[in-house]
Amino acid sequence: MLASQYYLPTLREAPAEAEIPSHRLLLRGGFIRPLSAGVFSFLPLGLRSLRKIENIVREEMNAAGALEVFLPVLSPRDLWERSGRWDTFQPQPLRVQDRSERWFCLGPTHEEVITDLVAMDLESYRELPVTLYQIQTKFRDEVRARGGLIRVKEFLMKDAYSFGRSEEDLDEAYDAMYQAYVRIFERLELPTVIVRAEAGSMGGHDTREFMLLSENGEDTVFMCDSCDYASNAECAQIRPPQARSGDKLGERELVSTPEARTVEQVCEILGTTPEQLAKTLIYRADDRFFAVMVRGDRSLNEAKLSGLLKAEELRMANDEEVRELTGAEVGFAGPIGLPDEVTIIADHEIATMSDFVVGANQDDAHYVAVDVGADFQVAQFADLRSAVAGDACPVCNEGRLTQHRAIELAHVFKLGAKYSEDLGALFVDSDGTQKPAIMGCYGIGVSRCLAAIVEEHHDENGIIWPRAAAPFEVVVLLLDTKDEELRGAAEQVYRSLQEVGYDTMFDERDMSAGIKFAEADLIGYPARVVVGRKTKQEGEVEVRRRSDAEELVVPVAQAADAVQTLLGS
């Protein structure tokens, strides 16, 4: 490709709105342009990289036995009513109406569509297992787009769905996808960490996320510093601590705490610390009420609570319900003297506390020197709080959890029969009975991977593309365009690289050398061949690797060999 005929709108300075490296460099290098918040166009360079990533994903999917399909973006409302997700999917799907005012959504994911498709054709267990996938634009009406391509409203995703006869089929398909993902991220040079995760809107179990540790990620993961335990913060488990031994020390006492509704206010009045206080949160799970206790400095993990209670709908009780149940304004709830209809459950840590502070279920009052057992009973202890850095590893004995920011690149789930039951993807098994297909689903954010690669591979001068994702693998810089002898040498180098099969950019533009060097670094070609002074004098070119500046000086005729030496064949 001749640079003079290419679309290379590089920017010397990044637009003010871009903060994180991938956003800044992709804009500056002329890979993407913004259209609206969280909506981007891909320019020729950006599209080339995107396609390379996409093709790696495609190759590995095919190698794993998955079959490519292409499903509609427009998805009729009826389908989503049948799965129950028209109103519940988060974030709410982007909705549109056709001329006769029928509702559609722009697919945020495709469980419904693929299951409906398979439901039409599936008859016998002999057709199973099968895994279908597609690479397509997805739409999500994100509450807040951010970070360039990291979180957007419209993005390229690879989504695969496996249909099997049994849990065993599912395990096999899941494992095949999991291994394919490991290979994909190896090829993209993205050192991912695989963490346990929540299923969220998708439903399912055994969910794992492939995370790239990065300051600019928006997920938080915990990793054990001793074993290989790793988990998304949303579901990091906590090892139950040793329960308190010994007897009650002090006598419970009612104290006045006017207007002290928060942990901080109570501590200030009583001159104590949040660790000596237990928060009591009133929750409503369907028609039941629970008083949920965690230590004052901890935060309750609603996902854990939800998992424990197995409720359809879980929410904090509203002000009115709290007043009715506790007899006090919000902020003074406690475990002592609650009506029987409120079940008390507590985080394990509560069992380790003694002589602590709780709300008194009276306005402007708390109890001090309270103890479990002596002053109130707990129906159930469970792991309910969110993990924090330094917590003991829930798996091994030695480790502590360390906290990291991360970018979620991929997610695998076991879905089971939910969608196949809702949408009728049934088959007749060998025993003659009809059964729902057992499903799994597996997604990779392809355009997010593009940003992640840049986050992971860049320096102060620009991007350092891994060869597999580079828009062009090599750039040839002709420094003096007026010199016919040099031009001839550069053309020879360019042709020899093309013959070997390298994607090559030939920068023969009439520009100063400085600009060409700076742009080559910014765009991040893995290898660079310079035709200039040394070529004129010695008949040699300089071949340099972007990643570590390793350089070979060779005769013009050996330029392609040198590139091969530096990049590998």
Added chain:
RNA sequence: CGGGGCGUGGCGCAGUUUGGUAGCGCGUUUGACUGGGGGUCAAAAGGUCGCCGGUUCAAGUCCGGCCGCCCCGACCA
């Protein structure tokens, strides 16, 4: 949705406090020189100051409303 910031040639910014001819750097165009790290000189083009309304002799600047963008939070495959 809550909090904060921003909106002035393509990009980065000044000017708004105190209303009075719209500026700077980079980029762009033309010419010349130059040709190893965003080079030099000269000339030039390019702006309804986000939009609508109001105040005023006069609004980029003051007032009201709206729109857009970014960041933090909440939320989230």
